[in-house]
Amino acid sequence: MEITHTQYKHCDLVKVKGRIDSYTAPQLAETFNKITDDGRFKIALEMSELDFMSSAGLRALINTQKVCKRYNRGELVLVAIPGNIHAALDLAGFIPLFKIFDDVLSAVGNF
Amino acid sequence: MEITHTQYKHCDLVKVKGRIDSYTAPQLAETFNKITDDGRFKIALEMSELDFMSSAGLRALINTQKVCKRYNRGELVLVAIPGNIHAALDLAGFIPLFKIFDDVLSAVGNF
Amino acid sequence: MVTRSFPGRYDSLAQIGEFIRGITDKAGLNNFAAYTVEMAVDEACSNIIEHAYGAEDQGPITCTCKVNTKGLTIILEDRGRPFDPELVSEPDVTGELEDRPSHGLGLFFIRQWMDEVEFEFESGNGNRLTLYKKRTTASTKSTRQK
Amino acid sequence: MVTRSFPGRYDSLAQIGEFIRGITDKAGLNNFAAYTVEMAVDEACSNIIEHAYGAEDQGPITCTCKVNTKGLTIILEDRGRPFDPELVSEPDVTGELEDRPSHGLGLFFIRQWMDEVEFEFESGNGNRLTLYKKRTTASTKSTRQK
Numbered sequence: 001m002e003i004t005h006t007q008y009k010h011c012d013l014v015k016v017k018g019r020i021d022s023y024t025a026p027q028l029a030e031t032f033n034k035i036t037d038d039g040r041f042k043i044a045l046e047m048s049e050l051d052f053m054s055s056a057g058l059r060a061l062i063n064t065q066k067v068c069k070r071y072n073r074g075e076l077v078l079v080a081i082p083g084n085i086h087a088a089l090d091l092a093g094f095i096p097l098f099k100i101f102d103d104v105l106s107a108v109g110n111f
Numbered sequence: 112m113e114i115t116h117t118q119y120k121h122c123d124l125v126k127v128k129g130r131i132d133s134y135t136a137p138q139l140a141e142t143f144n145k146i147t148d149d150g151r152f153k154i155a156l157e158m159s160e161l162d163f164m165s166s167a168g169l170r171a172l173i174n175t176q177k178v179c180k181r182y183n184r185g186e187l188v189l190v191a192i193p194g195n196i197h198a199a200l201d202l203a204g205f206i207p208l209f210k211i212f213d214d215v216l217s218a219v220g221n222f
Numbered sequence: 223m224v225t226r227s228f229p230g231r232y233d234s235l236a237q238i239g240e241f242i243r244g245i246t247d248k249a250g251l252n253n254f255a256a257y258t259v260e261m262a263v264d265e266a267c268s269n270i271i272e273h274a275y276g277a278e279d280q281g282p283i284t285c286t287c288k289v290n291t292k293g294l295t296i297i298l299e300d301r302g303r304p305f306d307p308e309l310v311s312e313p314d315v316t317g318e319l320e321d322r323p324s325h326g327l328g329l330f331f332i333r334q335w336m337d338e339v340e341f342e343f344e345s346g347n348g349n350r351l352t353l354y355k356k357r358t359t360a361s362t363k364s365t366r367q368k
Numbered sequence: 369m370v371t372r373s374f375p376g377r378y379d380s381l382a383q384i385g386e387f388i389r390g391i392t393d394k395a396g397l398n399n400f401a402a403y404t405v406e407m408a409v410d411e412a413c414s415n416i417i418e419h420a421y422g423a424e425d426q427g428p429i430t431c432t433c434k435v436n437t438k439g440l441t442i443i444l445e446d447r448g449r450p451f452d453p454e455l456v457s458e459p460d461v462t463g464e465l466e467d468r469p470s471h472g473l474g475l476f477f478i479r480q481w482m483d484e485v486e487f488e489f490e491s492g493n494g495n496r497l498t499l500y501k502k503r504t505t506a507s508t509k510s511t512r513q514k
């Protein structure tokens with residue numbers, strides 16, 4: 001797994017590549033925590049080069065979404081979700097819980 | 112010349128392709144005017160596919176920059192400027208007057 | 223039939239995933255079917271490390287794969303504590319954000335995505351989880367196209 | 369030597385640009401040198417329509433191009449009103465944003481980017497603007513590389 005984090009004026013962009021499983025998910029959770037600990041709650045997660053995400057990754061997403069949406073201070077949005085991962089998010093009932101964008105520009109521009 | 116305009120939460124992105132000369136520059140000026148007449152003064156101009164820009168285009172840029180920067184309400188930033196056009200902007204002394212970004216994401220993210 | 227053993231550690235998961243992708247390729251499963259198998263196995267192995275062994279490096283995970291014309295069977299064995307999956311209730315996948323549990327999705331994925339799932343415990347022999355995935359028409363077709 | 373005439377209209381500018389690119393290509397100018405010639409000619413033709421003719425469709429723009437080993441000469445002719453470029457002062461290209469003029473850059477580009485610029489007026493024959501661009505070492509080199 002490879003994580004890139006870019007801070008923009010109104011939001012943070014996290015790009016994750018490779019594989020999110022129980023071994024790597026803690027790093028993703030930590031990246032999200034560092035951002036929200038900074039008082040920043042508008043986050044876009046770019047997933048176009050993500051190959052695999054287990055429920056450990058879903059856990060990081062839902063926990064971060066809860067923190068971000070509290071007091072209406074922001075939200076985590078998902079960008080460029082690969083097909084198989086979209087099916088997993090769908091089965092887990094996550095689709096209604098996250099705004100989804102096709103590309104980072106619209107995601108960052110939405111904040 | 113082909114113009115695409117996308118409105119984001121905190122800024123407007125204008126992408127211009129092809130040729131800006133005395134024939135086409137009025138369309139670009141009109142696009143900018145429509146945005147500023149709307150009370151929106153944060154504009155990014157994406158130029159990566161711009162082939163040519165005469166002083167008629169420079170005129171549209173400087174006029175719009177004056178309107179945008181007034182009362183500190185915003186600015187026009189330039190994105191992905193092709194080499195020849197950069198040389199023309201430089202000769203006209205425009206480089207210090209505009210923030211320049213390599214890609215639209217950083218430009219939109221900066222607003 | 224292929225059998226391989228992996229250390230019961232989270233950093234084995236990527237290798238297990240690779241191993242499973244090799245098997246699903248050979249079985250000619252389509253891309254999505256292969257993904258569901260990889261994910262089910264990953265969830266099961268995470269659970270073995272976290273719940274059956276209770277920690278990393280407590281024992282191995284043995285993975286046996288059998289391919290036949292009807293489908294793919296994967297057997298995961300460990301020497302951890304026994305487990306009755308009947309006691310685990312389905313997670314809420316429809317409620318409001320705040321009501322959503324962050325745990326309990328792993329077993330749900332395994333059950334939803336595999337065609338048959340069986341947990342067995344034999345004292346002295348440990349746990350055995352059998353996962354079976356049918357070939358779908360689509361996957362058979364995609365095999366033929368190769 | 370090539371001569372072509374274009375209607376004195378702003379929508380001729382793209383065709384004039386294409387014509388000039390054909391010439392700079394043949395002359396083997398490098399990409400940037402070619403761009404400066406295209407821009408100088410575009411500025412000059414815009415001025416002919418706007419200032420010499422005072423409006424569109426008042427007369428033609430005739431463009432004559434000569435290439436030799438030393439460089440490229442472009443002659444633009446119109447039948448509009450005469451013009452003394454000595455009376456035009458240089459634009460401010462260093463001041464604060466608010467002090468910058470939005471007009472007056474065209475002539476500046478022509479003068480900066482061409483190696484020689486000459487305006488002539490003969491009553492009865494109209495205006496003639498001669499632009500000369502030297503081949504630079506770089507452009508000669510890029511020609512040789514072809």
Ligand SMILES: Nc1ncnc2c1ncn2[C@@H]1O[C@H](COP(=O)(O)OP(=O)(O)O)[C@@H](O)[C@H]1O
Nearest residue numbers: 269270273274304305310325326327328329330
């Ligand atoms: N192999 C196992 N051994 C023991 N307990 C297990 C095993 N797999 C699952 N469990 C139990 O079932 C629960 C649900 O598992 P699961 O759906 O994978 O979610 P999670 O692991 O996120 O809690 C676990 O919390 C655990 O109590």
Ligand SMILES: Nc1ncnc2c1ncn2[C@@H]1O[C@H](COP(=O)(O)OP(=O)(O)O)[C@@H](O)[C@H]1O
Nearest residue numbers: 415416419420450451456471472473474475476
């Ligand atoms: N061909 C021409 N015929 C008559 N006047 C001209 C011509 N070219 C330029 N001028 C005069 O010189 C001024 C400066 O020209 P220029 O630098 O091209 O800027 P602009 O056309 O934007 O005013 C013009 O405003 C005009 O008064």
